[in-house]
Each structure stands twice: as C-alpha cells, then as structure tokens.
C-alpha cells in the first residue's frame with residue numbers, strides 16, 4: 184500500500200526543491216516577458232491599446248451581465264436563425280482604424296445586415312465610412328443607405344449641451360474628407376448627409392427605415408435624441424443597432440439601460456453593440 188510507505192527525507196527535499204524550481208522559473212519567465220511586453224508597448228502603443236481594448240471588452244461583458252437590464256442576443260430567434268443557416272457575410276478587418284467598429288463588430292454588423300436584408304438603412308456617424316461599406320456590401324443592391332455626419336465646417340454647429348464628451352467628439356472626430364466609399368467604384372446606394380443629429384430633420388424617414396445604426400456623439404443627451412429619432416424612423420419590422428454600449432461610454436450605457444425598461448434590447452457578446460428588433464415575431 185502506497186499510503187503506508189514513508190518518503191525518505193532526502194526524496195522529500197528533492198521534491199520541494201523541484202517544486203520551488205518550477206514556480207521560481209515560471210515567475211522569472213513571467214517577469215521577463217512582462218518587461219519585454221512593456222518595453223515593446225512603449226515603442227508600439229497601438230499594440231497596448233488593442234490589448235487594453237480586449238480587457239475593457241471583457242469587463243464590459245461582465246458589467247452587462249451583472250448590472251445591465253438587456254438580454255443576451257443568443258436568446259433571440261434572429262440569433263438562432265443566423266447561426267442555424269451558417270451564414271457567411273462580407274467584412275473587411277484590415278481597414279479597421281481608431282474610431283471605427285472593431286473587427287468582430289464589423290463581422291457582426293455584416294451578418295446582421297445580410298440576415299435582416301433591410302431596404303432602407305440610416306446610419307448616424309459616418310466617420311471614414313468603414314461601417315457604411317459594411318452596410319452596403321451586405322445589403323441587397325437596391326438598398327438605399329443614408330449616412331449622417333457633422334458638416335465639414337464645424338463653426339455652424341451649436342452644441343445643445345455642454346458636456347465634455349460632446350465637445351470632445353466634435354473636436355476630435357470628424358475625418359469626413361477621407362471616406363472609404365469615395366474610392367469605392369459603386370457608391371450609388373450611399374447618400375451622404377451633413378448636419379448635427381440633434382437638429383437634423385429626420386421626419387422624411389419616419390416609419391420607413393429598416394435598419395438604423397447609431398454611432399455618433401456619445402453623450403447622454405445626444406444618444407437620447409438620436410434614439411428618440413430612431414424609434415420614430417424604424418419601420419414595423421426594422422431594427423436599431425447602437426455602438427459603444429459599454430462602461431467607458433456612460434451616456435450610451437445609461438440610455439440603453441433606460442430604453443431596456445420598456446423595450447426588449449439585446450447585447451451582443453464580444454461587441455459593444457446593443458440591438459432592438461422591432462418585430463415581435465423575430466425575437
């Protein structure tokens with residue numbers, strides 16, 4: 184019986200030494216790798232940014248599960264149908280840039296549009312047009328995509344609220360001149376609109392828009408206004424997708440949780456998306 188055998192003292196000592204050596208070696212390895220990563224990160228900040236972004240996404244995921252009122256997209260009928268049919272959609276991950284949707288978000292956006300097949304799309308927040316092209320390449324050829332962003336001349340914009348975040352968005356992000364779809368061969372389906380989403384007249388689109396993508400100013404007042412307009416614009420079987428539903432955009436997070444008190448909103452794992460599907464039969 185093994186339990187009856189007493190281990191000799193020198194064997195016991197060897198075992199402790201090996202154990203110590205094993206953990207000490209791993210600790211030194213971990214320290215050396217961490218220092219190398221830190222030094223590498225000092226010279227390549229974008230790598231650190233991507234790493235931190237991954238961590239933030241994980242924390243956001245946890246936060247949504249624990250504190251958020253939204254449901255997991257996996258519980259929806261749309262999710263089952265998309266995954267059951269093994270749908271392949273078009274997405275481009277290499278042109279992802281600072282301020283655009285992340286690679287997995289581009290893929291999810293592509294899958295949603297390709298499945299929902301909207302005939303009219305409205306995007307608030309064009310930026311470089313990266314997400315706009317995902318809308319275009321995954322919708323049918325006859326789909327019309329309206330995309331709104333601030334005008335090039337920002338001097339005409341009078342902010343309706345003076346939250347820091349609203350100012351930061353307007354100052355830092357407006358690279359409208361270099362839009363991806365300007366070099367795309369066929370941009371007939373894309374209609375560029377310019378204006379401040381809080382003062383823009385959305386009434387011509389009321390009840391006629393099958394898919395809305397909200398990704399413009401992230402302050403609470405702006406997201407609230409964009410959402411109120413989107414709820415008027417969305418068609419009976421349409422959908423609204425919000426970007427930046429995470430704790431680093433508290434305005435978006437608060438607003439989505441409020442909307443989720445009366446409407447069924449889903450969060451999509453591994454993304455910062457929140458989704459509303461207007462048709463009961465689809466959820």
Ligand SMILES: C[S@@+](CC[C@H](N)C(=O)[O-])C[C@H]1O[C@@H](n2cnc3c(N)ncnc32)[C@H](O)[C@@H]1O
Nearest residue numbers: 283284308310313314332333356379380399400
């Ligand atoms: C995060 S970027 C959009 C990124 C884009 N959806 C993508 O993934 O490729 C936000 C855009 O919203 C625009 N924006 C900010 N405030 C706005 C407002 N009040 N009205 C319209 N557009 C606004 C900014 O100029 C910027 O181009």
